[in-house]
Structures are given as C-alpha cells and as structure tokens.
Amino acid sequence: MNLLHILLLEDSLLDAELIQAHLTDSGIQCELVRVETRTDFLSAIAQHTFDLILADYSLPAFDGLSALEIAHTTCPDVPFIFVSATLGEELAIETLKRGATDYVLKQRLERLAPSVHRALREAKERTERQKAQAALEKLAAELEIQVKLAQQTAQRNANLQALTAALSEALTPVQAAEIGVQQGSTALNASASFIALLTDDNQTLEIVKAIGYPQSIVDPWLRFPLTASVPIADAIKLKQPIWLESREIWRQAYPHLASQYADSPYKAWAAIPLIVEGRAVGGIGLSFQEARTFSEEDCGFMLALARQCAQAIARARAYAAERKARAEAEAANRGKDEFLATLSHELRTPLNAVLGWTQLLRTRQLDPDKMARALETIDRNTRSLATLIEDILDVSRIMMGKLQLYAHSCDLVPVIEAAMEAVRPAAEAKTIQMNCSLDSSTGTVWGDPNRLQQVIWNLLSNAIKFTPNGGQVTVRLSRSQEELAGRSYAEIQVSDSGKGISPDFVPHVFDRFCQENSTSTRAYGGLGLGLAIVRYLVEMHQGIVEVSSPGEGLGATFTVRLPLWVTPKERPQSAVPITVGSSTQPNNPHALEGLQVLVVEDEADGRELIATLLKDCGAQVTAVESAMAALEFLSKSQVDLLISDIAMPDIDGYEFIRKLRALEVARRDYIPAVALTAYARESDRILALEAGFQVHLPKPVNPNKLITVLVELTGKGTPEQEIGNRELLNRELPDFR
Incomplete structure (x- = not known):
C-alpha cells in the first residue's frame, strides 16, 4: 500500500500516538497530520490533499460534527472516521446519518485498521463509480451531440433538397433570389437576409430581394457601386465569404460603418459571393440577432x-x-414571312401591269392615246421594279457590311436638285406641289454624292407616296443652328402634308422591313426598306437622321444633319440641275449616224433591245452572244464602239476586254468600250474600268443615258452637250428610277 496521507483531529497527543501505533502495526504506512483547532483543521485541508480524515468527537475548542460538515463541503470524497472514547450508540448512528464513513471507539482500536481498509476501498469504488458515471454521462452527452448534429445535418440536407427543388422552378433571377433568402434564413435561423446582383455593367450592385430588414436600412442600399467598402461588395470582389461573428469583429473590419450600425439589432453577419463558372454574379448577406461562432456545418x-x-x-x-432569343426569332420569322408576302405583292403588282399592257399591245390595235398610256404604265412599273431590286441589294450589302462609300468634297445643292428632278414626274402625277429652299452658302460635306442623292431620293419618294393628291412636299437646305460635339452641320429637311405618323410607330420608322401597316389592307406599297437604307447611309456619313410628326393626318418632317467639311464659300444663288437625257433623245435617227457598233450579250432579249435602240439612232449594229464570237468577229472586222455584258458563259466581260486590249496593242488600234451589266456595285464599276472599259452602266439602263454615253465616247455631240455629258458620267445618277 502506498503511503497514506491522514488528517487527525485529536487534542490528546497520547491518543494520537496510540492511533499511529495501531495503524503501523496493522501494516498501514501513513503520514499523520494532527490538528486540534478549527483554524488548524481548515488550514490543513486547504494546504494538503488527504486520503483519510480521523476525528475525535469532542474537543475543547472544536467538535467532530463541525469538522464533518467542513470536510463534506471542501473534500466530500475523502472518507471520514470518528475515533472517540465518548461516542455512544445513538451519537454514532447520528454521525453516520450525517455522512461519516464509520466510527471506532478508542477502547477498541483493533477495529481501526479494518475500518480504514474498508473506508479506503469504498472510497476507491465510489471514485471509480463516479468516474464511470462521468464517462457514461460524457458519452451520453457526446452521443446526444452527435444525434443533434446528425439531425441538423439531415435537416440541412432536407433544406438543401427543398431549396434545390424550389430553385429549379424559378423562372427569373428575382424569383430565385426570393427563394434563396427565405429558405436560407429559415434554415440558418437568420433574422434577415438579402441578395444583391451585379448589373449589366458589372460595376453596380442592386438588391433584388431583402427580408427581415427595416426599410430604413434597405432603402439607402438598393443600388450601390461595387467599389463600396461593405461586406457584400468585398466578398464579391474577393470571391471569398466574409464571416463577422460579433460586433467587435465588425467594428475592427469596418470602422467607418460603426456609427451607421450602432443601433442595429444585429450582432453577427455573413456575406457570401454568388459564383458561376468562376465569375461572380452577386452575393447573399445574412444577419443574426445574436453573436455566434459559425461552425463548419454553418459555413458549409x-x-x-x-x-x-x-x-x-x-x-x-x-x-x-433563350425566351428573348426565341421571341426575337419568332418575330424575325414573322417579319420574314410578312416581308416575303409583301415582296411577292410588290413584285407581282407592277409585273401584272407590265404583262397585262404588253399582252394588249400584242393582241390588239390600240389607239394612240391608249398606246401612250400603255407605254407610260410599262415604263413606270419597270422603274418601280428596278428601284425595288436596288433597295433589296442595298440592304443585302448593309447586312453583310459590304456597302462602301466613295467620298469626296460634295456640294449638296446639285445633289438635292437632281433628286428632286428624278421624283418630279411622280409628284406631278399626283399634282403634288414641290417646294424647295436651298441655301447655297451652307457649305460642302465629305460624302458620296450618289449615296447622298439616294438618301434624298428615298425621303422624297416616301413623302410623295404618303402625301395625298394636291398636297405639298418641301425640301430645305441650311446650316444647322446647333453644333454637335464642336462640329457644324448641314441640315436637310423633307416635309410633307401627308398622312403623318402615329406616336407609337415613330421609334420604328427606320427599322428594316418595318411598316406601320403590313396587313393585306394597307393602302401604300413598298417593302419598308427605304428609310432603313436612309438611316444607314446617313450614319455612314457620320450624320444623324430624325423624324417628327404632330400625329396622324398632320404630315411628317425628316431631318438629316451631315457634318460640314469646309468653310462655306460664296456660290451662285441657284444651280442648274442636271437633267438626264436632255441633250440627246434615243429616237433621234442621226444621233449615232455612221457608227459601227458591236454588241456582246448572251441574253437574247437584252441583245435584241440594245441592237434595236442603236439602229433607231442610225448605228450599224452587229450583235453576238459570246465573247469568243466577238473576238472572232473583231479579228476580221473594224468597229467604232463596243458594248459588252460582264457575266457570260464562256469567258466573262473582264477577261474579254483584257484580251481585246492586248490585241489592240499589237494592231495599234483602240475601240471605246462600255460595260453594260447587272453587276451594279461601285466595286463592280471599278473592276470594269480597271479591266479596260471606259464606262460602266448598270442594268436596267435608261435609253437616254446609254445614247448620251455613246455620243460622248465617239465625240459626236456638241461642245455644250459633251460638258453636260461629262458631268453626267462623273455623277453616275441613278436616273432609271
């Protein structure tokens, strides 16, 4: 047995020695500390740890029962045995009731050793039972914790499953945010939560859903910059969660917000970024009314x-x-269907007139008035078809990004006047009065005259189409009174007294294929392309086009502003418009008198038309269907002029003219050549001129223009005619319209 530490409360030294002797004789090795007073007893207990307490029942200044109470309070697990000579049976039983382990009479000290052994054994067993009980209680507590954790995990898994199911049905970001904050707050026992999403510029956060917060907290933060120094913005920028488990942590991390949230009911916060494929789209914030340490499960x-x-x-x-794209695709399909239906209508309507009058001319003998009417109708409708095709081609070039400008310094006055002359017949047919006010001191612009004339022509044609008989169309040119971005602008206005535009349709006026009424009951023709082309061409010139209308039935005004290129110079107050074909008429039997002309055209009808036109003007015409046939003819014969198509089956017009020019070098001969082709782009014109043609004329060609060009090339016109013709060739006016 190890050395026992025993506290002995005994006032008799002799009795203490007897007790020591009995214990030693019984084989109990012990260190005995004897005390007599209460003070000494308390001091010994405080300073030492004892295995056993032996106490006399009655002492002069202290008593055993008081010592027993002190021992039970300070060291309840230490056995306490009374050793007394005055302890009767009743007192002995009373001591046991009060918690003593045993009692031994001094007269029978032989019982002390067994009592000590029994007390120590019972104390050891009691200690082991207590340890076992504590271990069981600890295990039970741990099991309870594990059960709670398992229940929490199961509940959170169930919450996540419910959240996943609910979110799978969310059709909008706002719905997803609402589900997230509601179910997240419930699962985490959060007092309040919100979700903020980045806007399209990725620089601003917008709260799309918030619950639990006073409105006074939410309102100032409905929209705020991503650069703001607040937890949610920092979490999004860092792509890392931010845990603020107490107000003290908050104050340390965001001291500049301390006063703002001094009266906040919340004591803990969490801010987590919303990340999709490595890209932050927003963040979720949660607030708690109690400070808390976020467990691993909480964070997870x-x-x-x-x-x-x-x-x-x-x-x-x-x-x-996807819904937007599908709606746009469906709208595009509807627009395509409407466009195709409109295109069919716009093609068939003039074709019906052309074919009908052509059939009448073939099968009946018409009087001169009806014949003139028939020819005028055929002419008008074929021009309409040509315009339609040109608009479609322009839109195709625009959509493919292949529309090019060939710009130089350009005076707008003759451009506008030429466009007005081109539409004047249509205006006169409806007795529409054409007014103009052109300030010749406006200045020049840097632009493509052909395309600018197309802009004015489209605006005028549109005005005439929607203006009733007897109405008015006015064109104005002036220097804009407003400067935009420090630049001066020329301003062109086309106003009409027509049907006007409803306010709802004004924003869509310049959209492709868009018409205010695309149904079968519409009163006006067209594909809805002209104004779309106008806007594109104006913007290519770095200009602006706008439309205004007081309302339906009150007319409309289109305004084009083009940046001025140079400071205005003094000009004559009026310019003489160029009138195509005014100097030479195709039915002049002497215009091409004596000229030998070779026509190369693979299409029989076109070949016959050109040959007939030239013969009517006095030319001697040879017409062949291929470039090979033309080269064979030219190897044996001389001609004064060549007119050739470009697209032909054996070798095209470009290769043909190159071969011809090579032969001419050897023969020291030269034949003026005109390319007459359906390839009507500016780039096609350049290709033709580079290949060796002198002039490029797009089909369909105005007979007046063709004869004028041939007269110019052969030098058969008067000097005045040649000057006008040169201007005509330089301008390439789309007069077939």
Missing part, C-alpha cells in the same frame, strides 16, 4: 446555399435570354 450550408442560388440565377438568366 451557407456556401451550398450561395452555390445553389448562383446556379439558379444563372439558369433563370439563360432561360430569359
């Missing part, structure tokens, strides 16, 4: 919540984008 759940919300928001956005 909040991260899972943020991940689920981010994916749901991304899905909702993708779904919204």
Whole structure:
C-alpha cells in the first residue's frame, strides 16, 4: 500500500500516538497530520490533499460534527472516521446519518485498521463509480451531440433538397433570389437576409430581394457601386465569404460603418459571393440577432446555399435570354414571312401591269392615246421594279457590311436638285406641289454624292407616296443652328402634308422591313426598306437622321444633319440641275449616224433591245452572244464602239476586254468600250474600268443615258452637250428610277 496521507483531529497527543501505533502495526504506512483547532483543521485541508480524515468527537475548542460538515463541503470524497472514547450508540448512528464513513471507539482500536481498509476501498469504488458515471454521462452527452448534429445535418440536407427543388422552378433571377433568402434564413435561423446582383455593367450592385430588414436600412442600399467598402461588395470582389461573428469583429473590419450600425439589432453577419463558372454574379448577406461562432456545418450550408442560388440565377438568366432569343426569332420569322408576302405583292403588282399592257399591245390595235398610256404604265412599273431590286441589294450589302462609300468634297445643292428632278414626274402625277429652299452658302460635306442623292431620293419618294393628291412636299437646305460635339452641320429637311405618323410607330420608322401597316389592307406599297437604307447611309456619313410628326393626318418632317467639311464659300444663288437625257433623245435617227457598233450579250432579249435602240439612232449594229464570237468577229472586222455584258458563259466581260486590249496593242488600234451589266456595285464599276472599259452602266439602263454615253465616247455631240455629258458620267445618277 502506498503511503497514506491522514488528517487527525485529536487534542490528546497520547491518543494520537496510540492511533499511529495501531495503524503501523496493522501494516498501514501513513503520514499523520494532527490538528486540534478549527483554524488548524481548515488550514490543513486547504494546504494538503488527504486520503483519510480521523476525528475525535469532542474537543475543547472544536467538535467532530463541525469538522464533518467542513470536510463534506471542501473534500466530500475523502472518507471520514470518528475515533472517540465518548461516542455512544445513538451519537454514532447520528454521525453516520450525517455522512461519516464509520466510527471506532478508542477502547477498541483493533477495529481501526479494518475500518480504514474498508473506508479506503469504498472510497476507491465510489471514485471509480463516479468516474464511470462521468464517462457514461460524457458519452451520453457526446452521443446526444452527435444525434443533434446528425439531425441538423439531415435537416440541412432536407433544406438543401427543398431549396434545390424550389430553385429549379424559378423562372427569373428575382424569383430565385426570393427563394434563396427565405429558405436560407429559415434554415440558418437568420433574422434577415438579402441578395444583391451585379448589373449589366458589372460595376453596380442592386438588391433584388431583402427580408427581415427595416426599410430604413434597405432603402439607402438598393443600388450601390461595387467599389463600396461593405461586406457584400468585398466578398464579391474577393470571391471569398466574409464571416463577422460579433460586433467587435465588425467594428475592427469596418470602422467607418460603426456609427451607421450602432443601433442595429444585429450582432453577427455573413456575406457570401454568388459564383458561376468562376465569375461572380452577386452575393447573399445574412444577419443574426445574436453573436455566434459559425461552425463548419454553418459555413458549409451557407456556401451550398450561395452555390445553389448562383446556379439558379444563372439558369433563370439563360432561360430569359433563350425566351428573348426565341421571341426575337419568332418575330424575325414573322417579319420574314410578312416581308416575303409583301415582296411577292410588290413584285407581282407592277409585273401584272407590265404583262397585262404588253399582252394588249400584242393582241390588239390600240389607239394612240391608249398606246401612250400603255407605254407610260410599262415604263413606270419597270422603274418601280428596278428601284425595288436596288433597295433589296442595298440592304443585302448593309447586312453583310459590304456597302462602301466613295467620298469626296460634295456640294449638296446639285445633289438635292437632281433628286428632286428624278421624283418630279411622280409628284406631278399626283399634282403634288414641290417646294424647295436651298441655301447655297451652307457649305460642302465629305460624302458620296450618289449615296447622298439616294438618301434624298428615298425621303422624297416616301413623302410623295404618303402625301395625298394636291398636297405639298418641301425640301430645305441650311446650316444647322446647333453644333454637335464642336462640329457644324448641314441640315436637310423633307416635309410633307401627308398622312403623318402615329406616336407609337415613330421609334420604328427606320427599322428594316418595318411598316406601320403590313396587313393585306394597307393602302401604300413598298417593302419598308427605304428609310432603313436612309438611316444607314446617313450614319455612314457620320450624320444623324430624325423624324417628327404632330400625329396622324398632320404630315411628317425628316431631318438629316451631315457634318460640314469646309468653310462655306460664296456660290451662285441657284444651280442648274442636271437633267438626264436632255441633250440627246434615243429616237433621234442621226444621233449615232455612221457608227459601227458591236454588241456582246448572251441574253437574247437584252441583245435584241440594245441592237434595236442603236439602229433607231442610225448605228450599224452587229450583235453576238459570246465573247469568243466577238473576238472572232473583231479579228476580221473594224468597229467604232463596243458594248459588252460582264457575266457570260464562256469567258466573262473582264477577261474579254483584257484580251481585246492586248490585241489592240499589237494592231495599234483602240475601240471605246462600255460595260453594260447587272453587276451594279461601285466595286463592280471599278473592276470594269480597271479591266479596260471606259464606262460602266448598270442594268436596267435608261435609253437616254446609254445614247448620251455613246455620243460622248465617239465625240459626236456638241461642245455644250459633251460638258453636260461629262458631268453626267462623273455623277453616275441613278436616273432609271
């Protein structure tokens, strides 16, 4: 047995020695500390740890029962045995009731050793039982904790499953945010929560859903910059969660917000970024009314919540984008169907007139008035078809980004006047009065005269189409009174007294294929392309086009502003418009008198038309269907002029003219050549001139212009005619319209 430490409360030294002797004789090795007073007893207990307490029942200044009470308070697990000579049976039983381990009479000290052994054994067993009980209680507590954790995990898994199911049905980001904050707050016992999403510029956060917060807290933060020094913005920028488990942590991290949130009811916060494929789209914030340490499970759940919300928001956005794209595709398909129906109508209507009058001319003998009417109708409708095709080609070039400008310093006065002359017959047919006010001191612009004339022509044609008989169309040119971005602008206005434009349709006036009434009951023709082309061409010239209308039935005004290129110079107050074909008429039997002309055209009808036109003007014409036939003819014969198509089956017009020019070098001969082709782009004109043609004329060609060009090339016109013709060739006016 190890050395026992025993506290002995005994006032008799002799009795203490007897007790020591009995214990030693019994084989109990012990260190005995004897005390007599209360003070000494308390001091000994405080300073030492004892295995056993032996106490006399009655002492002069202290008593055993008081010592027993002190021992039970300070060291309840230490056995306490009374050793007394005055202890009767009743007192002995009373001591046992009060908690003594045993009692031994001094007269029978032989019982002391067994009592000590029994007390120590019982104390050891009691200690072991207590340890076992404590271990069991600890295990039970741990099991209870594990059960609670398992229940919490199961509940959170169930919450996540419910969240996933709910988010899968969210159709918009706002719906996804609402589900996220509501179910997240419930699962985490958060007092309040919100979701903020980045706007399209990725520089601003917008709260799309918030619950639990006073409105006074939410309102100042409905929209705020991503650069703001607040937890949610920092979490999004860092792509890392921010845990603020107490107000002290908050104050340390965001001291500049301390006063703002001094009266806040919240004591803990969490901010988690919403990340999709490595890109932050927003963040979720949660607030708690009690300070808390976020456990690993808490953090894991909040991260899972943020991940689920981010994916749901991304899905909702993708779904919204897909719906928008589908709606746009359906609208485009409807627009395409409407366009094709309109195109069919716009093609068939003039074709019906052309074919009908052509059939009448073939099968009946018409009087001169009806014949003139027939020819005028055929001419007008073929021009309409040509315009239609040109608009479609222009839109195709625009959509492919292949429309080019060939710009130089350009005076707008003759451009506008030429466009007015081109539409004057249509205006006269409806007795529409054409007014103009052109300030010749406006200045020049840097632009493509052909395309600018096309802009004015389209605006005038549009005005005439929507103006009733007897109405008015006015064109004005002036220097704009307003400067935009420090630049001066020329301002062109085309106003009419027509049907006007409804306010709802004004924003769509310049859209492609867009017409205010595209149904079968519409009163006006057209494909809805002209104004779209106008806007594109004006913007290519760095200009602006706008429309205004007081309302339906009150007319409309289109305003084009083009940047001025140079300071205005003094000009004559009026310019003489160029009138195509005014100097030479195709039915002049002497215009081409004596000229030998070779026509190369693979299409029989076109070949016959050109040959007939030239013969009517006095030319001697040879017409062949291929470039090979033309080269064979030219190897044996001389001609004064060549007119050739470009697209031909054996070798094209470019290769043909190159071969011809090579032969001419050897023969020291030269034949003026005109390319007459359906390839009507500016780039096609350049290719033709580079290949060796002198002039490029697009089909369909105005007979007046063709004869004028041939007269110019052969030098058969008067000097005045040649000057006008040169201007005509330089301008390439689309007079067939």
